[in-house]
Amino acid sequence: MGEFRMPSLGADMVAGTLTEWYKHPGEAVRRGDIIAAVDTDKGSIDVEVFDDGVLEQVVVQEGQKVPVGTLLAVIRSAGEAPAASGVAPPPRAPAATVPPPAAAPVAQSEPEPAGRRLRVSPLARRLAAERGVDLASLHGSGEAGTILREDVEAAASGGRDRQDRMRRAIASAMSRSKREIPHFYLASTIDFGQASAWLARWNAERKPAERLLAAVLLLKATALALLEFPELNARWENDRVTHAAGIHIGVATSLRGGGLVVPALHYVNRQTLPALMVELRDLVQRARSGTLRSSDLADGTITVTSLGEGSADMVLGVIYPPQTAIVGFGSVAERPWVRGGAVVPRPVVTASLAADHRASDGHRGAAFLATIDRLLQSPEAL
Amino acid sequence: MTREQLKQAVLDALLAVVPEARPAQIKSAAPLRDQLDLDSMDFINFVATLDQSLGVDVPESEYGRLATLDSCVEYLSARLGIPAPSP
Numbered sequence: 001m002g003e004f005r006m007p008s009l010g011a012d013m014v015a016g017t018l019t020e021w022y023k024h025p026g027e028a029v030r031r032g033d034i035i036a037a038v039d040t041d042k043g044s045i046d047v048e049v050f051d052d053g054v055l056e057q058v059v060v061q062e063g064q065k066v067p068v069g070t071l072l073a074v075i076r077s078a079g080e081a082p083a084a085s086g087v088a089p090p091p092r093a094p095a096a097t098v099p100p101p102a103a104a105p106v107a108q109s110e111p112e113p114a115g116r117r118l119r120v121s122p123l124a125r126r127l128a129a130e131r132g133v134d135l136a137s138l139h140g141s142g143e144a145g146t147i148l149r150e151d152v153e154a155a156a157s158g159g160r161d162r163q164d165r166m167r168r169a170i171a172s173a174m175s176r177s178k179r180e181i182p183h184f185y186l187a188s189t190i191d192f193g194q195a196s197a198w199l200a201r202w203n204a205e206r207k208p209a210e211r212l213l214a215a216v217l218l219l220k221a222t223a224l225a226l227l228e229f230p231e232l233n234a235r236w237e238n239d240r241v242t243h244a245a246g247i248h249i250g251v252a253t254s255l256r257g258g259g260l261v262v263p264a265l266h267y268v269n270r271q272t273l274p275a276l277m278v279e280l281r282d283l284v285q286r287a288r289s290g291t292l293r294s295s296d297l298a299d300g301t302i303t304v305t306s307l308g309e310g311s312a313d314m315v316l317g318v319i320y321p322p323q324t325a326i327v328g329f330g331s332v333a334e335r336p337w338v339r340g341g342a343v344v345p346r347p348v349v350t351a352s353l354a355a356d357h358r359a360s361d362g363h364r365g366a367a368f369l370a371t372i373d374r375l376l377q378s379p380e381a382l
Numbered sequence: 383m384t385r386e387q388l389k390q391a392v393l394d395a396l397l398a399v400v401p402e403a404r405p406a407q408i409k410s411a412a413p414l415r416d417q418l419d420l421d422s423m424d425f426i427n428f429v430a431t432l433d434q435s436l437g438v439d440v441p442e443s444e445y446g447r448l449a450t451l452d453s454c455v456e457y458l459s460a461r462l463g464i465p466a467p468s469p
Contacts, residue, residue: 130402203442208430211442213422256402256419284423289401308422310415 002051002075006060008068009040009297010262010320012173016040017065017136018072019118019125023055029075034293036072037125039136041169042261044129047294053077063118063136119146127152129290132163132257166259174318181236184362185316187352188369190376191339192332196347198379215306216277218329218349218372220382222304223247223268225371231360232325232353232368233301241324241359250300250320251280253287261287262303262320263296273382307331314350324359327372328352385455385464388436392454395431399424410451438462 006016016038023035034046035055056076060066076082120128120135124147128135133155138147177183195217203211226233230243247269250262263283268276286292303320306329313333317326330350337346351372353365375382383391393405400418408417415425429440429448438461440448447457459466 200442207439208426208433211426213426215422254421256400281423281427285427 001056001080002049002053002077003071004035004049004051004073004075006038006066006068006070006072007047007294007298009038009042009045009294010173012169013040013042013068015065015067016045017118018060018062019044019120019135020062021058021073025055025058027055029053029055038294039134041165042259042297043132043290043292044125044135045292045294045297049075051075051077053080054082056082065136121146121148124149124152126290128155130257131155132166134165163258166255170259173320177318177321181319181321182357183319183354184357184365185352185354186362186365186369187314187316187350188366188373189335189348189350190373191337192347192349192376193337195376195379196332210274212273212277213280214332214349215308215329216273216280217376217379217382218306218351219249219251219265219268219280219304220271220273220276221372221375222302222327223249224375224382225368226302227269228371229360229364229368231364232355234324234359235301235322236324236356236359237322244301246301248299248301250303250323251283252303252305252317253284255288261292261297262300263287263292264300266295266299302327304329314352316352317354319354319356324356326354328354383462383464385459385467388458388462388464389451389455391435392432392451392458395428395435398431399427408451413449414451414454415449432458436462 006018009016018036019039020037021035022037023029023033029035029049030052031050033049035049036047038045038047053075056074058073060070060072066072118135125135127133127149131152133152135147138151138155192214195214199212199214199217226247231241233247234241234243246267248264248266249268250264252260252262254260263286265276265279265283271279283296286296300320300323302323303317303326305315305317305326307315309331311331314330315328317328319326328351330352332347332349334345335348336343337348338344339346351369353369355365393408396408396414396418397403397405400420403418408414414420418424420428425445429445433439436458438458440457444457448454
């Protein structure tokens with residue numbers, strides 16, 4: 001039997017509310033299927049299953065808020081005999097299996113009535129995600145208590161519950177980071193002229209839907225550089241650094257209602273620039289429409305924050321634990337630059353690294369930034 | 383297509399990118415990026431939506447012409463051959 005548990009969707013998540021089962025006992029499931037929706041401080045997340053088989057038993061009902069790691073359902077593997085009727089349900093995982101961090105303001109301050117089922121219209125669910133409304137806090141006015149669009153709109157006009165919870169979640173993760181991780185910071189300004197010119201040529205030959213953003217070049221260069229610096233694409237846990245198997249870059253994505261989420265692009269080093277652009281576009285769209293999947297949020301091995309056009313020149317990030325580094329890119333802007341003994345205007349970008357000093361050191365960090373610089377001088381090879 | 387219809391098409395494209403935008407609150411002469419908190423991804427999606435809905439491929443070098451709602455209508459009117467309103 002496979003166990004389907006409440007996933008950890010980031011260091012700041014201690015609990016989640018199971019809002020909907022998309023599959024029901026007896027239905028077949030395949031690895032990668034989205035079988036449930038979970039409401040977290042950062043929005044409603046579709047949760048995938050990682051086993052093939054049949055949904056044998058639902059342990060946690062819709063509307064229940066449970067700690068990360070709690071058994072939600074049992075998946076019967078393909079070829080396995082069904083459990084005999086009358087067999088006692090599998091025990092729920094004790095919360096101690098995955099203990100919440102000491103600072104757990106969300107779980108402590110918002111107990112959820114156990115067993116309350118949430119019925120939500122699809123439109124209401126989408127609207128709730130967009131407006132930052134906690135579905136679990138609403139009482140539906142529709143048939144059998146179904147939460148309707150009107151209920152969400154009424155709640156949205158009256159409060160900022162989601163934003164408040166998101167800010168508390170961010171505060172918890174960032175405070176933990178600053179308490180526990182000895183950060184060191186480095187920054188390097190990079191001549192982005194070659195990359196800008198290459199990008200302009202590429203985009204000039206293509207329709208808008210096929211054009212690339214500078215962010216894609218920065219992400220790919222970061223991923224390729226990480227191949228040489230695995231300690232920055234890693235986790236620090238149990239007093240040791242563990243290198244990640246793949247390069248999955250969490251992309252800090254701001255939400256219009258306030259706050260941010262950090263969904264991950266997978267295997268960035270292996271992707272072509274156009275494929276990466278497609279994935280980035282999809283990821284940002286899903287982050288902002290409240291339709292992220294659990295794997296989007298659980299898999300990041302390093303974070304990149306990019307401020308985009310017309311913003312600040314540099315950003316020094318706070319590491320998202322248990323990751324060991326965050327890379328920042330300021331705005332690409334034209335600045336005076338010495339080239340061939342003359343001062344010329346060039347587009348430049350300042351790359352920064354905030355890294356965990358337990359896992360790496362300044363010498364390696366500086367070499368990492370230099371590698372990104374070198375890679376960006378040959379954009380056609382990215 | 384009239385200029386009014388074009389303006390509505392531009393608003394529709396903006397709403398496709400920023401569903402929570404309130405069209406009535408968009409100031410026609412103020413920068414869209416600032417009003418709607420558009421980032422680079424939003425803007426490229428806006429340009430792609432205009433291409434799909436109006437058949438106007440705005441080159442990257444002319445993105446600056448789409449800074450405000452007014453300038454969008456002005457630029458796209460010229461590209462589509464829609465006459466300016468009579469004085």
